[in-house]
Amino acid sequence: MRASDGSGAPLTHTGRAWTFGDDIDTDLLAPGAYMKGPIEQLAPHCLEALDADFAHSVRPGDVLVAGDNLGIGSSREQAVHALKHLGIRVVLARSFGRIFYRNALNLGLPSLVCADLHAVRTGDELRVDMVSGVVENLSTARVHACEPIPPHLLEMVEDGGLLAHLEKRLRADKA
Amino acid sequence: MGATLAEKLIARAAGRETVRPGEIVTCRVDLAMMHDSGGPRRVQPMLERLGARVWDASKVVVVTDHYVPAVDAESAAILRLTRKWVAAAGIERFHDMQGICHIVLSEQGYVRPGMFAVGGDSHSSTAGAFGCLMIGIGATEMAGVLVSGEIWVRVPPTILVRWSGRLQHGVVAKDMMLALCARLGINGANYRVVEYAGSAVEALSMTERMVLTNMAAELGAKTGLIAPDAVTVAALTEAGVDQPDALDWRGDTDATYERVLDLAAGELSPQVAAPHSPENVAPVAAHAGVAIDQAYIGACTGAKLSDLRMAAEVLRGRKVAPGVRFLVAPASTRVTHQAAEDGTLATLTGAGAIVLPTGCGACAGFGAGVLAEDETCIASTARNYKGRMGAASARVYLGSPYTVAASAVRGRIGDPRELLG
Numbered sequence: 001m002r003a004s005d006g007s008g009a010p011l012t013h014t015g016r017a018w019t020f021g022d023d024i025d026t027d028l029l030a031p032g033a034y035m036k037g038p039i040e041q042l043a044p045h046c047l048e049a050l051d052a053d054f055a056h057s058v059r060p061g062d063v064l065v066a067g068d069n070l071g072i073g074s075s076r077e078q079a080v081h082a083l084k085h086l087g088i089r090v091v092l093a094r095s096f097g098r099i100f101y102r103n104a105l106n107l108g109l110p111s112l113v114c115a116d117l118h119a120v121r122t123g124d125e126l127r128v129d130m131v132s133g134v135v136e137n138l139s140t141a142r143v144h145a146c147e148p149i150p151p152h153l154l155e156m157v158e159d160g161g162l163l164a165h166l167e168k169r170l171r172a173d174k175a
Numbered sequence: 176m177g178a179t180l181a182e183k184l185i186a187r188a189a190g191r192e193t194v195r196p197g198e199i200v201t202c203r204v205d206l207a208m209m210h211d212s213g214g215p216r217r218v219q220p221m222l223e224r225l226g227a228r229v230w231d232a233s234k235v236v237v238v239t240d241h242y243v244p245a246v247d248a249e250s251a252a253i254l255r256l257t258r259k260w261v262a263a264a265g266i267e268r269f270h271d272m273q274g275i276c277h278i279v280l281s282e283q284g285y286v287r288p289g290m291f292a293v294g295g296d297s298h299s300s301t302a303g304a305f306g307c308l309m310i311g312i313g314a315t316e317m318a319g320v321l322v323s324g325e326i327w328v329r330v331p332p333t334i335l336v337r338w339s340g341r342l343q344h345g346v347v348a349k350d351m352m353l354a355l356c357a358r359l360g361i362n363g364a365n366y367r368v369v370e371y372a373g374s375a376v377e378a379l380s381m382t383e384r385m386v387l388t389n390m391a392a393e394l395g396a397k398t399g400l401i402a403p404d405a406v407t408v409a410a411l412t413e414a415g416v417d418q419p420d421a422l423d424w425r426g427d428t429d430a431t432y433e434r435v436l437d438l439a440a441g442e443l444s445p446q447v448a449a450p451h452s453p454e455n456v457a458p459v460a461a462h463a464g465v466a467i468d469q470a471y472i473g474a475c476t477g478a479k480l481s482d483l484r485m486a487a488e489v490l491r492g493r494k495v496a497p498g499v500r501f502l503v504a505p506a507s508t509r510v511t512h513q514a515a516e517d518g519t520l521a522t523l524t525g526a527g528a529i530v531l532p533t534g535c536g537a538c539a540g541f542g543a544g545v546l547a548e549d550e551t552c553i554a555s556t557a558r559n560y561k562g563r564m565g566a567a568s569a570r571v572y573l574g575s576p577y578t579v580a581a582s583a584v585r586g587r588i589g590d591p592r593e594l595l596g
Contacts, residue, residue: 023361023452027563032540035212036242036249049567069362072395073560074539075213075297077313097395098366099297103313152199152327162315163221166322170225 011158013090013110014127014138015063017120020050022067026100029071029079039078039085046082060087063126065117067093071100080104090128092117092135092146105153108161114146130157177427179333180400181368184308184424188291196332196433206234206285206292206309207320210276212241212541213295215260216253217314218321230324232265236285238276241541243534274507274533277301277475281385282509284414288403288424293320298475298557300396303388304381305411306403306424308368311392331397332433333368333426334359338375340441345592347485348379348386349477349555349575351438353446355394357456358436362395367433370400370426375440381410382479389476390557393453402426445590447553448573451561459578462588469552470495470583471564472576473504473531474538477555482506482576483514487522489580489594495527496586502544504531526584540564546571553582 028049034042047054064083070093071079080103083091091104091111104111110130117135120126124139133148149157159165178186178193186194188202209215214237222228229235237257245251254271261269270279277298280286288306293299295317302309310328312320320326338351356363369391376384384401391399401407402425411418445459472478472486483505495501503523505511511533514520524530537544538556545565546552552564552571559571574582577591584594 025558025560025563027539027558027560031562033545033565035541036253049562069365069395072362073297073558075295075299075311075313077213077217077315080313095362095365097362098397099311099313102316106313106315106319150199162319163224166225166227166319170227 011130012128014125015061015089016059017063017065017122017124017126018054018058019065019120019122020047020067023069023072024066026071026073026076026079030076030082035076035078039081042078043082043085046086055086058086058088061089062087063128064088064091065093065120068095070096072097075099077103077107080107080109084109092128105149105157106162108157108164110149110157112146112149114144116144176431177429179430179432180306180370180402180424180426181308181331181333183426184289184291185328185330187289194330196330198330199327200330201325201327202291204234204293204320204324204326205290206236207317208236208238208276208280208292208294208299209317210241210296211239211243211253211257213314213317215257218318219256219260221315221318222321225322227322229264229266229321232267235266235321236268236280237261237266238270238279239272240275240534243272244532272534274509275475275535277389278479278506278510281305282414282507284411284416287411287416287418288407288421293317293326297392298389300391300398301385301389301475303391303398303400304384305407306400306421308398308400310398329366331366331368333370334364335432335435336369336371337373337435337437338371338440339373339437340375340439341378342375342440342443343592345577345595346443346445347575347577348383350443350446351440352387352390352393353448353453353456353573354443356390356448356454359394361393361452361454364391364394364396367396368398368400369394369396372402376401377404380481381406382481385479386476393557445575445578445592447578447588448559450559450570450572453558453573459574459588459590462572463590465572465588466551466586467499467553467582467588468550469500469502469544469546470579471502471537471544471552471554471556472579473502473536473544473554474556475506476557477576478504478506478510480510480513482555483510483519483523485576486580487519489577489584489591490526490528491522493526493584495583499583499586501528501583502531502537503528504536504544505533508533537564553579553588555579
């Protein structure tokens with residue numbers, strides 16, 4: 001099992017699930033009216049049109065679980081940034097909007113495609129292995145097989161995202 | 176085995192003879208476009224952290240369109256930061272308040288057949304109408320491109336959508352795309368390229384073709400493409416581009432498509448997407464009679480000169496219904512000027528339209544014309560997600576500029592063909 005050296009995102013994570021349905025678009029995640037300001041101002045409005053409690057109740061280390069098409073719509077990276085700012089550590093979804101998926105990995109928010117998560121309920125304790133793609137529901141003892149993070153992106157996710165990864169590479173080039 | 180247009184474009188950018196769907200390759204970027212929202216204000220701190228500079232300023236285009244014109248100190252500060260960064264980075268292709276980025280790229284002749292481009296906006300797929308493979312990306316990904324001039328892509332399979340026959344008068348590219356959103360579903364072309372072909376596509380003007388590639392984003396596609404033809408070459412020539420190999424950029428006859436969808440344009444009626452998804456589509460008759468508070472012609476999808484002319488065709492000699500706000504935000508300053516010169520604007524304002532500044536405007540809730548709680552709007556834009564255009568309870572319907580204008584005249588959603596000669 002690969003583990004983090006502490007600088008980036010560990011490749012296993014255990015956290016509490018927050019479940020949402022299909023078609024969570026970027027306007028719901030990062031409402032346009034709050035896009036002007038810093039993430040501290042935007043994040044409290046993340047998903048408020050669906051669940052006014054979410055941003056106030058989510059705890060650091062929680063896992064977002066969604067259905068099809070998570071993050072469809074805009075390229076705005078704040079959709080990922082807001083979730084990360086609120087403490088979401090891993091995202092699982094049946095399918096993703098492609099720009100959101102890349103943004104998430106680029107920002108060091110591990111995101112896995114999971115075909116079958118309908119049995120997961122908000123509050124369940126999930127243990128996610130990003131290398132193997134195995135998700136254990138510790139609350140129900142079910143095991144879900146998800147698609148692991150693509151091998152060519154694993155190092156970047158492990159580094160904590162594209163910027164940290166580039167920083168490391170630029171340092172290595174200079175050395 | 177032959178290659179699709181997308182495979183050829185990616186192979187060239189990757190320096191390869193051929194590529195196959197599923198392969199992961201690194202592409203050299205011919206053009207990187209950013210706007211004021213996702214651009215300099217986001218990438219500047221990242222480049223500073225990396226201690227890096229833009230790899231090639233001549234390949235970068237910056238456009239201000241989201242926060243224009245500034246309405247408060249915050250939006251003014253975003254625009255000021257954008258202008259200062261562009262000057263410091265030595266970027267000459269900077270278009271300040273001249274139009275929506277995707278429209279400006281086409282007007283300036285920046286996107287051309289054979290190119291591989293990235294844009295910090297999901298509707299970057301619009302450039303595919305010119306045979307340029309352009310992918311929408313986020314700000315951190317853009318910072319990576321600005322530093323390296325490269326990006327990795329997984330070679331996408333292509334879905335070929337062939338529209339045969341001929342559209343009826345009053346039925347346009349927007350109706351084709353809404354019908355396709357219903358058929359494939361939102362994100363139904365995820366990770367794929369959608370290529371459009373067939374006699375009904377060949378008959379479209381360049382600006383109408385741009386609606387097809389623009390709304391490939393609503394299908395979740397990596398991008399949309401249309402093989403260049405004489406119409407493309409004429410538009411390039413008008414934009415000052417002479418490209419002898421333009422017509423070479425097309426898929427091989429024995430290319431492999433993941434799926435081929437054959438659709439009949441002649442049977443298509445005006446389509447309307449109901450709240451709150453672009454796939455929630457039915458023929459306009461299904462929503463006829465829905466009362467509206469606002470009609471909106473705007474955005475990269477629906478405010479080009481051809482779109483304004485459609486609206487004017489409906490409004491000539493008519494008035495906007497009492498109690499309805501009819502807002503028109505032209506997609507570029509060039510569009511505004513051309514519409515002023517040819518009388519289109521006078522027809523619109525004579526009917527009671529309110530002309531707004533050019534820019535992304537109310538479409539994404541950034542600019543003027545957003546909606547209050549419980550209001551209903553029909554718009555020529557691409558997206559009607561809950562809360563996008565203002566209050567969360569506002570109801571946004573999507574239609575063609577013809578349908579939007581006809582609904583403005585009636586005060587209720589209606590079929591534009593009844594008002595066209």
